[in-house]
Amino acid sequence: MPAISSSAARVSRRVFLRGAASAAALAASSRVSAKAVARVAADVDSDEILYMSASKLAGLLRARQLSALEVVDAYIARQLAIDDRLNAVVMSCYERARAEALALDQRAARGDFAGALHGVPMTIKDSFDTEGVISTGGTYGRQQYVPPRDATVVRRLRAQGAILLGKTNTPEFTVGGVGAINTTSNMLYGSTHNPYDLTRTASGSSGGAGANVAAGGAAFDVGSDIGGSLRLPAHVNGVAGLKTTAGRVPRTGHIVDYGGVLDSWQQIGPLARRVKDLALIAPLISGPDFRDAACVPIAWADPDGVDLAALKVVFWPENGLSKVDADTQRLIRQAAAWLGEVAADVRQDCPTADLAVLHEMRGKLSMGDGWAWYQRLAQKWGTHHLSGTMDESIRAIKPLRSSEFVEAWEQSDAAKSRLLGWFAQYDVLLCPVAGEPATPIDWDPSVPGDYRGMLSDVGVFNSTGWPVVVVRCGASADGRLPIGIQVVAPPWREDVALAVARYIEGRSGGWTRPPL
Template identity: 45%
Template structure:
């Protein structure tokens, strides 16, 4: 059973095609694993077992006829609860949608299902995805499988926890300030934040067409293995005719990357925000792995990253945008983490808002200037491993946010992979950030680090 639960989605798909295992057996194994670990994790908040088994039987019937829906035929997955999923309660973590059942899938969910994936259920998220921990007023808190007293990160924390534990090989996360990358790092799995404008957000709790903040949020795959990011990412990329920000750019294959031609800058600290010794050591190990593969490494940091202001856009309107989302959901009740966006914040005067936009444009320009000399950047996901519950949003830990949020402001792609372990047994993740539209570079570099350092490890849960 463990062999199925810890296999990659790519391996599962091939085994189903080769009739070495049935889709029903695969789905049953994952449902059993969820049943075993979820009481401790609270990662899966809505289970669709009967529907998943029905679809698995349909997949097996199709296989018997020599038919296949696509590259994920019969492969189970979970879906972050911020995405709409037809026929399944889809709350976005907010009380106003506690019983909301959409009549259509989010674009990315629909694309995964059209490729043959079978949705097992929904995974927990903080309210409106607006926190680096995973807790809300409907389902409560999600725990980290490597230490139940630690956060799995947020906002895709339910996804990170259940994937790491073998309950699902794939999930769809979202990233506005690090919400794919932080849970991937804290839970020791792989994750991809695509370039802004690459993947439609239609059907997500925070959707598209949000003005200046629109570029911050993107949808990306999460998995135990980099090869599954490479498998899933092209499935969800590309325009859907609804999200106006999505650009029809080609999706390039990481297998075609010449590693010896790449130049990578790397660093472990951002100004006064210094990484712990184990984080610095893991990042050094990742740098060494890339060097051994022929990549050119230079210890260098873009000075612009010392002041990144993109996430200031989230509060620049005094919380009006968040209030509109809550009003649309039909609630005024909110988690305290959401309250910080709407309570005690005043809208910026027009002149200050204009200056903020100019500062953000200057930041993006300066970062692009830095990348004239490099193809990618290697840095930690956070300067510390997963903190205890309730600590991520405190002054002690929040300065680490710039390690991820800077690249939401630029809109650049980044892949995360495990590169080490803390003395407490907690995973340590690193990011491989590339130039816009070069997810192939991020993924190729992440695959090197994964191969050299081992990547995901079975948690003690």
């Protein structure tokens, strides 16, 4: 049943105001293009090296208005200034980064540029292999492991001129943790803190990436997401993140890579302060590498070509499966109202029954073998002592019989099919990432409720494989903690999710500088 309806044909001109930030006017006729909206979003970009978008930084480097060495030195200084409190960057390679920056500057002086990210500093989640740089995956067995080659995504980014500054913290094998489950913590490096409140979580498992990017420690990072591991850190750290369609980006060189029953659940994507950076970076890391057999050569569509006025938008402030606080629901409705000013139709709807089935089947499938796959991973890398929460979970889990496992698999596929049929009547979906902003690091998942239930809005989109952009839509009522929302599109339509997220960013202001 329609909750909001709007025809963009009735709109003549909108003036978008963002508090004390710049004001921008967007002429909206019967066709509102994402390119026009991008001009509004551009107004929220920064002129400071540490806080400007990666896109803007890349342009200034190519124009030789900045040198790669000066940019790298600025980011290194920032990391050194904040990381004793943030604990986000767990391994650095500063000497190599400076050498690479100098070499790129010498190339630039000859008019020779490495690629689209020439000289742009990045960090990479410690679950990805990085040639010549210790890559632990947060586990004891890899505490001194130096990979002989880069993960595919890292190799592709470096080939485009991006400069690696270091590795960002992740829970053990991106799944297990120390203390409460909703943290980025491990026995090697400890816990990463939220830059907006150091007593709160950066979430996980890409929490080091999200916190570091939010605090100006790198222009961007790359995360992985098997059940919200990229989107939750984007949400609580107030940055933008893209979980790509299943099959877009190779998992080769990630500590939990490709293959197995849960193969389709793991998706890779960038984290950055601005949505336009996601659109820049994601195509660069996508496409088959002829190692990850699930990757397919699907062409990227340009978000600038999306006609916002033609979109049919659906939203739900809560899905009936988990509690969502008033601030989060308020921001979902606000985003829907903003879309109502330009889109063809906006309505509230939620396929709760099928979400419930898929959520339940995810629980059965993920633990159906008694975490034997996790134990094999530990054995592969020689880890004999697992982080506490995983050790407890493994002891508590009772494996399913093979017939029960296969039945859960069948029910999951049937629910995915029904959800795809439901989504066919819409172009884009807005919904929460989680039920609340960042929780205390030592939060007990038994209070106020079931943690897995609180994640019912994220895991389902790993099961379906649909692309999702998380963008900061606002903050908690006291203004302290950022709140992101999910912008979900059909398979292979990252362009739609990015265009809508960029519009929301233009209205909300997106990322804001933390007090750290």
